[in-house]
Amino acid sequence: MSEKIKKENKTSFIDWFLGSEAATSVAVVILGIIAGTIIVMCVGKNPGGLFKAIWQSFVGQYNRGLGKWSLAPLGNTLTYAIPYVLCGLSMGFANRVGMFNIGAEGQYMVGMLAAHAFAVCIPSFPGQWFFCIIVAMLAGAVWGGIVGVLKAKFKISEVVATIMLNYIALYLYRLIALYVLPEGLINKTYQTAPLANGALLQGIGIRIREGALQLGDFQLNIGFIFMLLSVLAFWYIMEKTKLGFSLRATGFNKEAARCSGINDTNAISTAMAISGAFAGIAGACVLLGSLRFGRIMQSQDNYGFMGIAVALVGNSKALGTLLAGILFGALKSAYSLMQFMSIPREVVNIIEGLIVIFIALRAGLEIVKAYRAKQLLKKEAR
Amino acid sequence: MSEYAIQMLGITKTFPGIVANDNVTLEVKKNEVHAILGENGAGKSTLMSVLFGSYAPDAGRILINGKEVKITNPNVATSLGIGMVHQHFKLVHNYTVTENIVLGREPKKGLVLSLGEAEKKVAMLSEKYGLQVDPRAKIEDITVGQQQRVEILKTLYSDSDIIILDEPTAVLTPQEIDELMDIIKLLQKEGKTIVIITHKLREIKAVANRCTILRRGKSVGCIDILPETSEQELATLMVGRPVRFDVDKKPFHPGKAILEVQNICVNDSVGIEKVHDFSIDVHAGEIVGIAGVDGNGQTELLYAISGLSPVTKGRILLNGQDITNKTIRERIEMGLGHIPEDRHRHGMVGGLTIAENTVLKDFYTDKYTGKFGILKNDAIYKNSDALIEQFDVRSGQGSITPAGSLSGGNQQKVIIAREISLSPDVLLVAQPTRGLDVGAIEYIRKRIIGEREAGKAILLVSFELDEIMSLCDRIAAISKGSVVGIFNEGEKTASEIGLMMAGVKNAKAGA
Numbered sequence: 028m029s030e031k032i033k034k035e036n037k038t039s040f041i042d043w044f045l046g047s048e049a050a051t052s053v054a055v056v057i058l059g060i061i062a063g064t065i066i067v068m069c070v071g072k073n074p075g076g077l078f079k080a081i082w083q084s085f086v087g088q089y090n091r092g093l094g095k096w097s098l099a100p101l102g103n104t105l106t107y108a109i110p111y112v113l114c115g116l117s118m119g120f121a122n123r124v125g126m127f128n129i130g131a132e133g134q135y136m137v138g139m140l141a142a143h144a145f146a147v148c149i150p151s152f153p154g155q156w157f158f159c160i161i162v163a164m165l166a167g168a169v170w171g172g173i174v175g176v177l178k179a180k181f182k183i184s185e186v187v188a189t190i191m192l193n194y195i196a197l198y199l200y201r202l203i204a205l206y207v208l209p210e211g212l213i214n215k216t217y218q219t220a221p222l223a224n225g226a227l228l229q230g231i232g233i234r235i236r237e238g239a240l241q242l243g244d245f246q247l248n249i250g251f252i253f254m255l256l257s258v259l260a261f262w263y264i265m266e267k268t269k270l271g272f273s274l275r276a277t278g279f280n281k282e283a284a285r286c287s288g289i290n291d292t293n294a295i296s297t298a299m300a301i302s303g304a305f306a307g308i309a310g311a312c313v314l315l316g317s318l319r320f321g322r323i324m325q326s327q328d329n330y331g332f333m334g335i336a337v338a339l340v341g342n343s344k345a346l347g348t349l350l351a352g353i354l355f356g357a358l359k360s361a362y363s364l365m366q367f368m369s370i371p372r373e374v375v376n377i378i379e380g381l382i383v384i385f386i387a388l389r390a391g392l393e394i395v396k397a398y399r400a401k402q403l404l405k406k407e408a409r
Numbered sequence: 410m411s412e413y414a415i416q417m418l419g420i421t422k423t424f425p426g427i428v429a430n431d432n433v434t435l436e437v438k439k440n441e442v443h444a445i446l447g448e449n450g451a452g453k454s455t456l457m458s459v460l461f462g463s464y465a466p467d468a469g470r471i472l473i474n475g476k477e478v479k480i481t482n483p484n485v486a487t488s489l490g491i492g493m494v495h496q497h498f499k500l501v502h503n504y505t506v507t508e509n510i511v512l513g514r515e516p517k518k519g520l521v522l523s524l525g526e527a528e529k530k531v532a533m534l535s536e537k538y539g540l541q542v543d544p545r546a547k548i549e550d551i552t553v554g555q556q557q558r559v560e561i562l563k564t565l566y567s568d569s570d571i572i573i574l575d576e577p578t579a580v581l582t583p584q585e586i587d588e589l590m591d592i593i594k595l596l597q598k599e600g601k602t603i604v605i606i607t608h609k610l611r612e613i614k615a616v617a618n619r620c621t622i623l624r625r626g627k628s629v630g631c632i633d634i635l636p637e638t639s640e641q642e643l644a645t646l647m648v649g650r651p652v653r654f655d656v657d658k659k660p661f662h663p664g665k666a667i668l669e670v671q672n673i674c675v676n677d678s679v680g681i682e683k684v685h686d687f688s689i690d691v692h693a694g695e696i697v698g699i700a701g702v703d704g705n706g707q708t709e710l711l712y713a714i715s716g717l718s719p720v721t722k723g724r725i726l727l728n729g730q731d732i733t734n735k736t737i738r739e740r741i742e743m744g745l746g747h748i749p750e751d752r753h754r755h756g757m758v759g760g761l762t763i764a765e766n767t768v769l770k771d772f773y774t775d776k777y778t779g780k781f782g783i784l785k786n787d788a789i790y791k792n793s794d795a796l797i798e799q800f801d802v803r804s805g806q807g808s809i810t811p812a813g814s815l816s817g818g819n820q821q822k823v824i825i826a827r828e829i830s831l832s833p834d835v836l837l838v839a840q841p842t843r844g845l846d847v848g849a850i851e852y853i854r855k856r857i858i859g860e861r862e863a864g865k866a867i868l869l870v871s872f873e874l875d876e877i878m879s880l881c882d883r884i885a886a887i888s889k890g891s892v893v894g895i896f897n898e899g900e901k902t903a904s905e906i907g908l909m910m911a912g913v914k915n916a917k918a919g920a
Contacts, residue, residue: 288738
C-alpha cells in the first residue's frame with residue numbers, strides 16, 4: 028500500500044517537473060555544471076576548484092594577506108549581473124510579444140553612447156548620473172522602437188533589422204566618439220575626454236575595516252538599484268497593466284489580438300521600445316559604473332547576446348531573468364577566481380554554452396510529455 | 410479468397426488526451442460502397458489514416474483481401490491497391506492534371522520526362538469512369554469538383570481497387586454532389602470497392618450499401634442500407650439519442666437596417682479580388698445567411714466588415730454611420746460582434762486563460778482597467794466565472810484554465826460567450842458549428858437564434874447549406890464573390906440554391 032502511494036508521488040513529481048518551466052531551468056543549469064565538472068576532470072584537474080570558485084563568487088573569500096573575509100567576488104557577481112539582467116529583460120520583454128530581439132547589443136551601445144555624450148559634453152553637476160541613465164534609456168528605446176516600427180509597418184524581419192542595427196550602432200559609436208565628442212588628453216584613439224565626475228555611478232561599498240565581521244572591499248554601484256527597478260517594472264507592466272495584457276495577447280496570437288481590436292502595430296512597436304530601454308540602461312550602467320572612463324568602443328561587448336541566454340534560462344519572466352542574470356554574473360566572477368586554482372577558466376564559457384544548448388533541448392521534454400500522456404491513456408484504456 | 414476487401418479488427422489508436430479509436434472493427438465487402446458515419450471527432454479520419462498507413466495503430470489487425478498486412482506508410486497502402494482521396498486535395502496548382510497524377514512516379518525516357526503515355530492513360534480512365542477531365546488542363550483553371558475527380562483519377566492511375574473518399578462532399582455544390590454520386594456508382598459497377606467517410610446522411614442513403622457507425626471512437630455497429638432505412642434512424646445511431654433537425658424560431662419581425670454593405674470590393678492577401686461589387690443589408694431581428702461554396706469570397710467579405718482587411722471600393726454602414734475606414738476597435742465599440750471562421754487563428758488566444766479571453770475585446774475599458782492602466786483582476790474573474798456558468802463551459806480549472814487546452818466546443822462557447830456578453834448590434838457569425846459535436850451544435854444554434862430574438866442583426870456564413878436553410882430568415886446565394894440572388898426563407902429549394910451557388914443566375918426549378 029505504502030509502496031503504491033510512493034509510486035504515485037513519484038509520478039506526480041515527474042509531471043510537476045515537466046509542467047514547471049522553472050524546474051526545467053534549474054535542471055538545465057545543474058546539467059551544465061555537471062558537464063563542466065566532467066570536462067575539468069577530463070583535463071586532469073580537481074573539479075573541487077570549479078565548485079569552490081562558483082561558491083566563492085556568491086559568498087566571498089578569505090583574503091590571507093589582509094587577514095579578512097572579502098566580499099569582493101560577490102560584489103563582482105552582482106556588478107556583472109547588472110548588464111546581464113538588463114539585457115535579459117530586453118530580450119525577454121520582446122520575446123513575450125513574439126519578437127526575437129537580437130538587437131539588445133545595439134540598443135545597449137546606443138544607450139551607452141547617449142550616456143557617454145551626456146557625461147562628456149555637459150560639465151559635471153550633482154546627480155548628473157541620473158540624467159545620463161534617463162537619456163541612455165530613451166536612446167535604447169528609440170533604437171528598439173525603430174525595429175518595432177519596421178516590423179509592424181513594413182513586415183521587416185526583426186532578426187535582420189536588429190543585426191544590421193547592431194553594426195550601425197557600433198560604428199555610430201566610434202564615429203561620434205572619435206570625431207564629435209571632445210578629444211581625450213592622452214590617447215585620442217582609445218579615449219575621449221574623461222567622464223564628468225557627477226556622471227559616475229556611486230559605489231554601494233561596504234567598507235568595514237575593523238570589527239567582528241572583518242569584511243573586505245565590496246564593489247557594487249548604484250546601477251544595481253536601477254536593475255532591480257527594471258525587473259520590477261518588467262513584471263508590473265507585463266502582468267498587471269492593460270498594456271501588458273495587449274502585449275501578451277499579441278505575443279501568443281497576433282491575429283486573434285488584432286481581430287479583437289488590439290492594435291498589433293502599436294503593441295509591437297511599444298514592446299520593442301520598452302525592450303530597447305532596458306538595454307539602454309545596461310549600456311549606461313556599464314560605462315558609468317564599471318568602466319568609468321571615456322572609452323571608444325572597439326568591438327561589441329556581447330552583453331546583448333548574453334542577454335539572449337539569460338532570458339532563455341529565465342523563461343522571459345521577470346524573476347527568472349533576475350536569477351538567471353545573477354547566475355551568469357557569478358559564472359563570470361568565477362572566471363577570474365578559477366585562475367588561482369589552476370583550472371582552465373574557459374570551462375566557464377563551456378558551461379554557459381552548454382546551459383544554452385540544454386535550454387534549447389526543452390523541445391525534447393515536450394516529446395517526453397506527449398509520450399507520458401499517451402502511456403497514461405493506454406493504461407486508462409485497459 | 411475472402412469475401413472482404415478490408416478487415417480492420419480491434420483497432421485502437423490513442424493521442425495525448427483522447428482515445429481516437431477504441432477497439433474499432435470495420436469490415437468492407439468486395440465491390441460494395443461502404444459508408445463510415447460519425448460525428449466530427451468520432452474517429453473516422455483516424456481510422457482511415459490507420460488504414461492508409463499515416464498512423465500506426467496501438468493495437469489491432471488489418472487484413473486486405475483476407476491476408477494480414479502491416480501498413481507502415483502510405484506507399485505500402487498504395488501497393489496494396491488502396492487509394493485515398495483526402496478532404497483537402499493534395500494538388501500542385503500550376504501543374505496540369507496529368508503532371509499531378511504522375512507526380513512522384515514520373516515516366517521517363519532517359520533523363521527526359523515523357524508524358525504522352527500517361528496522358529493517354531489518364532484520358533482513357535477519365536472516359537471509362539465518366540470523369541470528364543481534360544488531361545492537359547491546369548489545376549488552377551478547373552473547378553473544385555473537377556479537382557476532386559483528379560484525385561480520384563490519381564487512385565485509378567495507380568490501379569487501386571479500394572478507394573477511400575474522406576468527406577468528399579464538403580467542398581461541392583449540390584449539383585456536383587449528385588455528379589459525384591453517379592461517379593461512385595459507376596466505379597462500383599467497374600468492380601471497385603468504395604469507402605466513403607461522411608457525416609451527411611442523405612449521401613449515405615443515396616449510394617451506400619452498408620454503413621459502419623462510429624461514436625466517440627467506438628464502432629456502434631454495421632447496418633445494411635435498405636430503401637426503408639430512414640435518416641432519422643441513422644442520426645439516432647450516430648448521436649446515441651434522438652436528434653431534432655428543425656430549429657424553434659419565432660416568426661420573423663425585422664426592424665430597421667443595422668448593417669448595410671454597399672457595393673464593396675475586397676482583395677485577398679495576395680491582391681486578387683475575392684469580393685466584387687457586393688451589397689447586402691442586415692436588419693434588426695433577422696438572420697441573413699450567405700450560402701456559397703468555400704472559397705467564393707465569404708472569408709474576405711467578413712474580413713472587410715470586421716475591419717481585418719480594407720475594401721478597395723464601396724462602403725459599409727453600421728447603424729447609419731460609415732465604418733469603412735474605422736479601426737477594428739472602433740467598429741467593436743460601435744457594436745460589431747464577430748465570431749470568426751477560424752477560431753484558433755482569430756477567435757481566441759490559446760496561451761491566455763479563459764478569463765483573459767472573455768475580456769479580450771474590452772479589457773481596456775473602465776470596467777476592467779483602473780487607475781494607471783492597472784487591470785482589475787477581481788472584475789475580470791467575476792465576469793468570466795459568470796459566463797462560464799451561463800454558457801456551460803467545461804474546463805479543468807475554471808477561469809484560470811488556458812483557453813488552448815479546452816475542447817473545440819468549449820473554445821467556441823468561450824468565444825460566443827465573449828461576443829454575446831458585449832451585446833453587439835450586429836453579429837458576424839462564420840462557420841459557428843464546424844468541427845463540433847451534435848450537442849454543442851444544438852446549443853450554439855439555440856444561442857444564435859436567441860440573439861435574433863433579442864433584436865440583433867446577424868450575418869451568418871456557413872458552408873453547410875442545411876445550417877443556412879434551417880437558421881436564416883433571408884439567404885443570399887453567392888458565387889465568385891458576388892451575390893447571385895437574395896430571397897426569403899423557404900422561397901427556394903436546396904437544389905435551386907445549389908444552382909445559384911454554382912453561378913447560375915435564374916435558377917428556375919419550379920419557382
